[in-house]
């Protein structure tokens with residue numbers, strides 16, 4: 001086996017053991033035989049009866065003692081190895097039991113058996129890791145299905161209820177019928193949105209997902225989006241303020257995906273802001289990354305632990321209104337930002353909530369540190 005010195009090779013060790021046992025037992029036989037023969041033939045008067053018989057039986061005894069020594073020297077270490085092999089066999093069958101996954105075997109010596117024990121330990125750890133990941137995936141999948149069935153059931157139940165009323169002509173006048181149809185339409189739209197977002201989230205969770213990077217000027221992209229949202233925000237009593245550096249910030253992004261992130265954050269600010277109030281979007285550049293922040297005012301801060309907002313299907317009870325979405329918006333945003341090797345976080349300020357995105361700048365960024373940075377305050 002590779003990596004094992006000759007002196008630690010089991011075959012070499014066995015051979016050495018045989019030679020050693022043979023040498024020691026032969027020497028014992030020669031020494032005792034010689035000693036006894038010398039004593040026997042110098043003074044045979046000590047031995048009564050048939051001398052040849054006596055001599056032969058004592059020599060036979062010495063021979064048996066030598067064989068015993070041979071077996072003793074050989075068997076003792078070999079038996080130790082056999083016991084170790086038996087121990088390894090037992091441990092391997094224990095590792096195959098689910099509750100013993102990750103079990104480590106004792107490493108003894110430095111030979112092929114020790115190598116085998118090391119490999120068993122590595123295999124056991126790997127099995128445990130794979131099993132735990134599998135269990136975690138299964139749990140996540142089950143949670144997803146539970147949440148989804150809950151979120152699908154309630155709108156579907158009310159859609160079925162309204163259709164049933166219409167079918168049985170259980171409405172008093174035309175306006176009531178229009179109202180039922182409107183509700184059915186809105187609930188169906190929400191269901192479609194939920195399924196679309198779920199599809200998006202599942203797609204982004206696929207390990208094989210690839211981003212379609214394009215170089216883009218980030219300030220320009222955000223400015224264009226803010227421009228589009230401006231009338232919608234104004235209609236709802238929200239002032240939109242931007243705080244951008246003057247320089248261009250060139251960055252490699254999957255534009256379509258990042259637009260989805262910004263849309264989610266702007267939509268959330270529109271939906272969950274206290275009105276009237278001000279929503280602030282700012283962009284800053286550090287040497288190796290950009291920081292984009294969205295701040296809006298809130299009546300009450302959602303969720304005790306801010307990280308909860310990024311959990312799939314998390315919706316604050318107070319935001320479970322007609323306007324409330326699937327609870328997947330921030331989870332999708334987080335997936336997209338992380339695929340860009342960036343981070344997204346939330347901070348609670350006094351009566352305000354801030355979402356911060358940090359994205360690494362591409363190494364080909366055209367942004368230069370020289371030149372003044374003018375911040376504009378518009379809208």
Ligand SMILES: Nc1ncnc2c1ncn2[C@@H]1O[C@H](COP(=O)(O)OP(=O)(O)O)[C@@H](O)[C@H]1O
Nearest residue numbers: 268269272302315316319325326327328329330
């Ligand atoms: N800008 C915000 N201001 C206040 N609360 C927010 C804001 N963005 C998100 N939240 C809270 O976080 C929850 C999760 O947001 P999100 O994942 O986008 O799901 P959704 O908008 O579909 O409910 C929202 O239900 C809301 O309670």
Ligand SMILES: [Mg+2]
Nearest residue numbers: 268325329330
């Ligand atoms: Mg949302």
